[in-house]
Amino acid sequence: MSTDIEPREHTELRAAVSALGRRHGAGFDRATLWAEAGKLGYLGVNLPEEYGGGGGGMAELSIVLEEAGAAGAPLLMMVVSPAICGTVIARFGTEEQKRAWLPGLADGTRTMAFGITEPDAGSNSHRITTTATRTEEGWVLNGRKVFVSGVDIADATLVVGRTSDARTGNLKACLFIVPRDTPGFGRRHIEMELAADEKQFELTLDDVHLPADALVGDEDAGLLQLFAGLNPERIMTAAFAIGMGRYALERAVAYAKERQVWKAPIGAHQAIAHPLAQAHIELELARLMMQKAAKLYDAGDDLGAGEAANMAKYAAAEACVKAVDTSVHTLGGNGLTKEFGLARLITAARVARIAPVSREMILNYVSTHSLGLPKSY
Numbered sequence: 001m002s003t004d005i006e007p008r009e010h011t012e013l014r015a016a017v018s019a020l021g022r023r024h025g026a027g028f029d030r031a032t033l034w035a036e037a038g039k040l041g042y043l044g045v046n047l048p049e050e051y052g053g054g055g056g057g058m059a060e061l062s063i064v065l066e067e068a069g070a071a072g073a074p075l076l077m078m079v080v081s082p083a084i085c086g087t088v089i090a091r092f093g094t095e096e097q098k099r100a101w102l103p104g105l106a107d108g109t110r111t112m113a114f115g116i117t118e119p120d121a122g123s124n125s126h127r128i129t130t131t132a133t134r135t136e137e138g139w140v141l142n143g144r145k146v147f148v149s150g151v152d153i154a155d156a157t158l159v160v161g162r163t164s165d166a167r168t169g170n171l172k173a174c175l176f177i178v179p180r181d182t183p184g185f186g187r188r189h190i191e192m193e194l195a196a197d198e199k200q201f202e203l204t205l206d207d208v209h210l211p212a213d214a215l216v217g218d219e220d221a222g223l224l225q226l227f228a229g230l231n232p233e234r235i236m237t238a239a240f241a242i243g244m245g246r247y248a249l250e251r252a253v254a255y256a257k258e259r260q261v262w263k264a265p266i267g268a269h270q271a272i273a274h275p276l277a278q279a280h281i282e283l284e285l286a287r288l289m290m291q292k293a294a295k296l297y298d299a300g301d302d303l304g305a306g307e308a309a310n311m312a313k314y315a316a317a318e319a320c321v322k323a324v325d326t327s328v329h330t331l332g333g334n335g336l337t338k339e340f341g342l343a344r345l346i347t348a349a350r351v352a353r354i355a356p357v358s359r360e361m362i363l364n365y366v367s368t369h370s371l372g373l374p375k376s377y
């Protein structure tokens with residue numbers, strides 16, 4: 001992919017992460033790559049320098065995830081640990097919380113998961129019922145979450161709840177750091193049809209007692225704090241999808257140049273070449289929107305970044321699903337073999353279409369916010 005609209009430091013970061021990812025390659029060991037990327041400063045490029053980060057933003061962090069994915073070594077927990085949790089703590093945490101968490105999130109020695117989705121709320125986050133009640137020592141949390149990634153490998157989970165004073169109505173979100181082994185914090189592994197190292201969990205919060213300083217930010221700040229984390233999540237999901245799409249496409253193009261069953265390699269047939277070219281164009285376009293979203297977010301324009309991050313996530317997920325499908329088909333029977341490793345991406349690519357916000361919810365957002373059409377739900 002040509003990258004010349006980027007500043008030189010970004011191109012260099014891309015090349016360095018790409019080299020690291022390719023050294024590990026497909027079939028990589030997640031924990032080893034995570035530790036190495038952390039040590040090299042890549043996991044914390046977006047976090048403030050005074051807490052061990054690189055002092056950059058989402059522009060840099062999205063490059064790291066995209067390039068790792070394009071090399072066949074995606075690090076899903078980057079979407080949550082440095083991007084959501086690191087950002088929320090850096091922007092709204094107390095000095096003690098920043099000192100306690102950011103250096104570890106930056107160098108990868110600590111990881112934080114993020115739990116917002118609930119079984120009875122799903123796409124409608126306003127319906128979440130995980131409730132925090134104030135006690136003399138701090139808080140008690142009760143509720144359930146579902147599909148939360150990486151809880152088993154994370155030191156803590158940033159849990160989105162609401163206070164008991166704001167139990168109903170539009171969500172006034174408040175965010176709590178729940179350490180993995182806190183009594184009452186249960187998890188059940190959900191078996192997914194995904195060939196990924198990171199697992200998903202259903203969580204039960206059953207009278208989980210937390211100290212007062214488990215609350216990150218203001219209990220009354222509402223959605224502002226939450227969106228400070230959710231926009232990075234969307235930008236990073238776009239990076240994840242673009243990386244995966246590029247990985248699949250690179251394999252398919254190489255195969256199409258070599259494989260010959262008539263007079264010329266199959267890549268000479270336009271029925272093979274054009275879908276590959278289309279996939280390439282759509283991934284490039286998605287990346288442009290991701291860069292726009294990252295630029296707006298890093299400039300502090302949360303509102304502008306919201307629209308762009310939604311559009312980038314949408315475009316990247318669609319481009320990824322199509323690139324993977326096209327690539328699998330290009331390899332014929334080999335597209336479905338374990339040896340070539342592309343078929344397993346078919347389900348992985350769909351994750352970006354449904355999470356963290358589904359294709360339809362983005363279309364709803366664009367219909368109502370960008371186009372001013374009436375809301376149907």
Ligand SMILES: Cc1cc2nc3c(=O)[nH]c(=O)nc-3n(C[C@H](O)[C@H](O)[C@H](O)COP(=O)(O)OP(=O)(O)OC[C@H]3O[C@@H](n4cnc5c(N)ncnc54)[C@H](O)[C@@H]3O)c2cc1C
Nearest residue numbers: 114115116117122123147148149351354355356358360377
């Ligand atoms: C691999 C994976 C990892 C995940 N990791 C995390 C995580 O770490 N933390 C976390 O909190 N969550 C996580 N999630 C959850 C994810 O964010 C949710 O699955 C997603 O938000 C959709 O919610 P749902 O599954 O309840 O679908 P539902 O909300 O039940 O939606 C089902 C379908 O209905 C459509 N739909 C719903 N409402 C509307 C409407 N108004 N108009 C049109 N269509 C509509 C949706 O688009 C979707 O196609 C993960 C999910 C997956 C698959």
